[in-house]
Amino acid sequence: MMQRASPAAEPEVLVHLAPALVRLFPDAERQVKVAGSTVAEVMDALDTRWPGMRDRLCDSRPAIRRHINVFVNGERATLATGLAPGAEVWVLTAISGG
């Protein structure tokens, strides 16, 4: 019988989460590796791990909330921004939000 090939592991990215966000989810960590090839997929992964986290970072437009900044490779990203394997994603509270 032919052996089914193991699926390749999904590429992971390293996500840094803002302190104010982590305070809202008692078991969240400041740095986490999740699978995702876009920022939107990273949001889904965070929400799977900590239910409700996507709602704190994204609104219903859908878009990243106006006073949340997501940086990828030093550039501000949108939900559509693509991510290379091993990319670093910074999820930060913007100064415009207080």
Added chain:
Amino acid sequence: MAKKVLVLLGTKKGAFVLESDARRRSWDLSGPFCETWPMNHVIADPATGTIYGAGGNEWFGPAVWKSTDLGKTWTHSSQGLTYGEGEQPIKSAWSLAPGAGGRLYAGVEPAGLFRSDDGGQSWQHVAGLRNHPSRPHWQPGGGGLILHSIVLHPSDSKQAWIGISSAGVFHTADGGETWEPRNRGTRSDYMPEDQRYPEYGQCVHCLVMASGMPDRLYQQNHCGMYRSDDGGRSWQSIEAGLPSSFGFPVAAHPRDPETAYLLPLNGDIAGRFVPEGKAAVWRTRDAGATWQDLREGLPQKNAFLGVLRQAMATDRLDPAGVYFGTSSGSLFASADEGESWNCIAQHLPTITSVETLVIE
């Protein structure tokens, strides 16, 4: 005899809880809770003792917070608190009301109504309200287009009244499927003279129901104080005898439908302070025909303070307690129906809401 009396505060920097016994003389303060989010309305469901807080944070958006241990620990959720993809995002949750069977209602900004049947974990939009044909004409009040008052019929779960700044009072008799404006007799002084009594668009500030009389409602409006004895179908001015027509909160007596409390401010363009810098709560014992100013223990000099929409409440003890929180962070309490007052907390953030919970 009550074991505990809790005063629940929403403030611009978190929720606070004060606790006392039935004598209501000394109070223990705890907080801030809810990660110092702006909390617009903090209530308790008297059936369960669960505390809920409606708020919104500039970074993280709206959420309803919940504590099942009288404020020691909290969770939060906004699951389903959305008008859907492509629609205007919800900015903040502004009002809460516990209904029958554990149902919970939330009012939000931009104005709309949601309900939860799982203790605030998930929410469903009561779409009938925003489907009202008047919606394209709803204008925001100075603080935003906000559904800030929810009044539920005590025995008919299909009836509710809501207040929106600045769309007015709306009523449903079918559980939220359809709504009708109920503003006849309330003024919009900021409109041309021939348009000052419109069908909707009034800037209602606070709406409460009289105890034991579901058809009697009291309303503090931006432009006047009113009573209705027909479920809001018509309103009569009850301003005569009051120092101004402007204010934010109104509170109903827990048992007497003829008694209500107001806190008139000096006017919308005069600073919105208590008149002449002298704080007073005004009480009627005859449904608004006459008013008495209550000042004992309240500051009577240089008190440039205001009180916001939801920041006055009564408790259900006898004699009734009355409480109000100021925009300058002070909380005043009376244990004798307003005859005398004490400042029971100060130096708090701006107080946005005051509610009570009595635990037997």
